[in-house]
Amino acid sequence: MQTKLSPEFKNTADGQQAEAILRKCVHCGFCTATCPTYQLLGDELDGPRGRIYLIKQVLEGEAPTRKTQLHLDRCLTCRNCETTCPSGVQYGHLVDIGRKLVDERVPRPASENALRWALKEGLPSPLFAPAMKLGQAVRGLLPEALQAKVPARQAAGAWPTRTHSRKMLMLAGCVQPAMMPNINAATARVLDAAGIQVVLAAKAGCCGAVKFHLNDQEGGKAEMRRNIDAWWPFVEAGVEAVVMNASGCGVTVKEYGYLLKNDAAYATKAARISELTRDLSELLPEIADSLRGQVSAKAGAVVFHPPCTLQHGQQLRGRC
Numbered sequence: 001m002q003t004k005l006s007p008e009f010k011n012t013a014d015g016q017q018a019e020a021i022l023r024k025c026v027h028c029g030f031c032t033a034t035c036p037t038y039q040l041l042g043d044e045l046d047g048p049r050g051r052i053y054l055i056k057q058v059l060e061g062e063a064p065t066r067k068t069q070l071h072l073d074r075c076l077t078c079r080n081c082e083t084t085c086p087s088g089v090q091y092g093h094l095v096d097i098g099r100k101l102v103d104e105r106v107p108r109p110a111s112e113n114a115l116r117w118a119l120k121e122g123l124p125s126p127l128f129a130p131a132m133k134l135g136q137a138v139r140g141l142l143p144e145a146l147q148a149k150v151p152a153r154q155a156a157g158a159w160p161t162r163t164h165s166r167k168m169l170m171l172a173g174c175v176q177p178a179m180m181p182n183i184n185a186a187t188a189r190v191l192d193a194a195g196i197q198v199v200l201a202a203k204a205g206c207c208g209a210v211k212f213h214l215n216d217q218e219g220g221k222a223e224m225r226r227n228i229d230a231w232w233p234f235v236e237a238g239v240e241a242v243v244m245n246a247s248g249c250g251v252t253v254k255e256y257g258y259l260l261k262n263d264a265a266y267a268t269k270a271a272r273i274s275e276l277t278r279d280l281s282e283l284l285p286e287i288a289d290s291l292r293g294q295v296s297a298k299a300g301a302v303v304f305h306p307p308c309t310l311q312h313g314q315q316l317r318g319r320c
Helices: 013-022 030-034 036-041 048-059 066-073 080-084 091-105 110-122 128-137 182-193 209-213 217-236 247-253 267-276 280-291 308-313
Strands: 166-170 196-199 242-244 277-279
Touching: 013 048, 013 091, 030 048, 030 080, 048 066, 048 091, 066 091, 080 091, 080 308, 110 209, 166 182, 166 217, 182 196, 182 280, 209 217, 209 247, 217 267, 242 247, 242 280, 247 277, 247 308, 267 277, 277 280
Parallel strands: 166 196, 166 242, 242 277
Antiparallel strands: none
8 A cells, every 4th residue: 555654754653663554455355354343334434444544644644533533443453354464464553553643633522531541540550459349249239231340259269389390470460360360360270280380470560451552552561661570580580481361461462572662671671571472372282281180171062262362463263
């Protein structure tokens, strides 16, 4: 796709990255066949190809409008289009740039700004866990719509206490320990059974995705740098991997190297963290033999569902 950047973007990192992505697009439209918002709404501007044109117009100097912002907001960033695209267009990275540029030029209503602020500051906050406990305590009294957003209290289960020579870092996450604590504990138990010790870095927190995708990109990058600082002593000590059991966090951490590539102080470390990051589903085939005889399967079918962030963001669809 031919692109002529306006002078304000020509020599910027965002402009150069966006131009490189845009030039790969041949506007074939294959992406529209797998885009959920296009399938639902039937509007070209609510599909990847249409959004790419909107972002291209902004980069070429056309003033974005509230309507531009709305079409970009409607994108789920499922990245299904990336799996479908024959040209390898990195749409997810492009839409991040587009949203940033549009938000800098189009003011949002106060109510939207308040909601987005509450999400980006509240979800990664240390106050989230006590707030969730309070919500769970009164869950039965909440309106049905709110009940659906507050899971019933879940027991975390035992955390393994054995020490192993093989060690892997794990990101606890920002909301998972409060909402579904057994996921982390179960992951640690499975790896322990395979002779791998899970290590949690005390100062690591949110992966950065919440703020980054709510267009506080600098706030998101600050959280990424904090995690790198927390993990780096363990990396230097020889941990084998940074294991992820939440695919949305995993796809973000795997992209630390890309997102921080222009940060002279963190680019090399970020790239190394991305290299070390592995989804739990990538590890299971390797440790399956170690688990034989230690896992008793329950009766009935076992189903594996790879979410969008796994099958399209990380390009992992399960392995046998």
